[in-house]
Amino acid sequence: MKVLPFQIPKPEKSALIYQVDKAAQFYPHLHQHEEIQISIVLAGEGELIVGDTVNYFKPNDVFIVGSNIPHLFRNNPVEGQEAHMLTLFFTKSSFGDSFFDLPEMEYLQPLLRKLESGVQVQEKVSGIKSLFLELHGQSHFERMISFLEILKLAASSKTSSLSSFVYQKVYSDDEGERMSKVMNHAISNYQNPITLQEIADLANMTPNAFCRYFKRRTRKTFFQFLLEIRLEAACRMLKNNPEMSIVAVSEASGFNNLSNFNRKFREMKGMTPTRYRRE
Known part of the structure; x- marks a missing residue:
């Protein structure tokens, strides 16, 4: 198929x-x-x-x-x-x-x-x-x-x-396989560290070539894409797991420190994680 x-x-x-x-x-x-x-x-x-x-x-x-x-x-x-x-x-x-x-x-x-x-x-x-x-x-x-x-x-x-940018081209089978592998890997492993070399190897490309390839097709870097996945996961945990502390949510969604999590959350959501949970 x-x-x-x-x-x-x-x-x-x-x-x-x-x-x-x-x-x-x-x-x-x-x-x-x-x-x-x-x-x-x-x-x-x-x-x-x-x-x-x-x-x-x-x-x-x-x-x-x-x-x-x-x-x-x-x-x-x-x-x-x-x-x-x-x-x-x-x-x-x-x-x-x-x-x-x-x-x-x-x-x-x-x-x-x-x-x-x-x-x-x-x-x-x-x-x-x-x-x-x-x-x-x-x-x-x-x-x-x-x-x-x-x-x-x-x-x-x-x-x-649902999207701010759509790559105006019909993908080839190879491109589809590559982008599918990359996106599925990010969704399945967002809670763990993901390096550029790791994701480039998955796409069978050099890191520099992969960065250009991904940004041309999504108008954002791979790590911006990964950040969005992590923050969406954090939002679900904040709403669905009231017993989880903010620190636990930060760690479970793939952030290596709380201050970075709070800063990125506020940049993208316009409010702190604590306020988001209350609303």
Whole structure:
């Protein structure tokens, strides 16, 4: 199976693709595909990488990932529990080249323009969830109506961007394998020291070549990317583990000293870890 680009399995005579992912682990590689993806997470939580940015997903989150945006849903495996996500895939030409240019579709244009960086839908999630849950038993026609209703709700909702920069190129298989290895290694080992030589060796490149390669594709250094992973992990620990001290959170998220942790946290989150925990 190719990592990048990824081919969405397409049923015959179906312009709109409905997919159920229910397993111990979502597809674990960075990938991209032509189809726009609308997904709701029903079970599982973990990191969502879109373009250059590390996000976090949990049950009842709704995401829309645009065409050919590199992304990765990496759930945290829990023994005896399956991750569960429902997704609709479509392209702007799935229903005809001019479908989304029709006057009747003008309402959706602001949403479609946002998809170059991907979005998380912040409002009307319960309505979107209800529509997704009805998809399984529907005919193709009924599913199309539900799809348009989902788009309508998303278009009238507040959204947040999933990425600040997307590398505008379709990755080769080799590039996809390399970036997937690098990002998965960072997510799996953020709590431990990671050296430039270590990550360059993983990418089968010299340190200088790797630095240029990674920054060209993400517009940030690898260690900026790693810092974001560590701080997102720290945020989850602060919220989900009130018994953990700030020192323990700092150490568990990969920081070698408390002062550095406090400084970086404040720079990126605009507040101290203690205040973040209280809010």
